[in-house]
Amino acid sequence: MLPELAGTFGVSQAAAATSLTAYLLPFAAVMLVSGTLGERWGPMRTIRFAYAGYVVVAAVAALAPWFWLFQVSRGLQGVANAFTTPLLLTKLASVTPKERLGRTLGLYGAVQALGQTSAPLVGGLAAEGSWRWAFAGIAAVAAVLTACPLPPDEESPQRRPRLRDAWRPVVVWSGLLIFVAWACLAGLPFLVAFRVDDAFALGPGARGLVLTAFGFAGFATARLVGSAADRFGSRTAVCAGLLLGAVAVGAIGVVGSLPLVVVAWAAGGLCSQLILVGVNALVLGGEANGRGGAISVVTALRFLGMSASPAAFTGLYRHDAALGFLVPGALLAASAPLLAHRIFRTGTGPRARLRHSRG
Structure with a gap:
């Protein structure tokens, strides 16, 4: 819906694309601490307050008469959502045996991909009439989520989580890898929308339909990816996702066939699940103390990468x-040998645990 946003507010498409950054930058920045703070305040209560706040600020976005107010509302949406994503992942890890963690995270990824699948299509269809209906729908969904049941919180640990507990070497290196991956892969829907608009003159509804290929592929393969991560290990999943993703992203820019663009974008959805499940399993499978803060930091860097994508690649495109x-695509390929090896040298796999026990 970026072209329609630009038309409504009388700004350039590049300026309209900054609405992605306006959401993702505060979302990612607050998430650097939201997991730890949420564990202190109580995850269930924190999640409910965050969803309730999202209802209000999404309604502001739907009604905003000025672009600056729309941007402010997007930033506040990011702040509210920063207190849901890492705490939901932490709850999943707390009720899942480690040997099934990959499959569980794959199921979570499938449901998340279903949202990614439906959002561009719904947004594009809404833009055929008015993009404001999309934000009205978001507010309604957030209201439903506010009332949804959640698993009860675990007993409070004897020591309150500290912010520095999250900044272990494996967390930092995992965060750097997923920063690159989300900037160069999952953060590119806006660029794919520009590409199919420029090359094939598609309308907003058709653009949204093309973008669903990424999320649909992620949804269809997430459980399989999770099982593969459990069987072959997180390292294999992450490296395969980076290298195959590099090929898929590069192909979108050079092929002249719309079906091939759709196939390449769908392959990108599969690759994103390989990277996401592998990295999340590595972090959540580590120490229980400070786990919420750790996944919060990694998820923050993931979305910081996504927020950097429009600024990094719009001008180049x-x-x-x-x-x-x-x-x-080249950055994805380069990150595989440069970062993946370092992550798993400092990881929590069997060799790392053996070294720690000997120490």
Whole structure:
């Protein structure tokens, strides 16, 4: 719906694309501490308050008469959502045996991908009439989630979680890897929308339908990806996702066929699940103390990468459409040997636990 936003508020498409950053930057920045704070306040209560706040600020976005107010509302949506994502993941990890963690995270990823699948389509269809209906729908969904039941909180630990508990080496390196992956892969729907608009002159509804390929592929393969991560290990899943994702992203910028673009974007959805499930399993499978803060930090860096994507690649795409996709593809390929090896040297797998026990 970015072209329609630009038309409503009388701003350029590049300025409209900053609405993604306006949401994702505070979302990611607050998430650096939201997991730890939520564990202190009580995860269930924190999640409910966050959803209730989301209802209000999504309604402001739907009614905003000025672009600056729309941007402010997007930032507040990011702040509210920062207190849901990491705490929901922590709850999943607390009730799941470690040997099934990959499959459980795969199921979570499938449901999350279903949201990614439906959102572009619903947003594009809403933009056929008015993009404001999309934000009205978001407010209604958040109201329902506020009333949904949640598992009870665990007993409070003897020592309150500290912010520095989350900043272990494996967490930092995992966060850096997923920062690159989300900037160069999952953060590119806006660029794919520009590409199919420029190359194939698709309307907003058709653009939204194309973008659903990413989320649909992630939804269809997430459980399989989770089982593969349990069987073959997180390292294999992450490295495969990075390298295959590099090929898929690069192809979008150079192929001249709409079906091939859709296939490449769908392959990107599969690759994103390989990376996400592998990294989340690595972090959540570690120490229980400070686990909420750890996954919060990794998720924050993940969405910081997504928020950086429009600023990093929009100008490059406008200069040369092929380079707009080949550069992020090259960064994905380069991150596999540079970061993945370091993460698993400091990881929590069997070898790492053996070294710790000997120490």
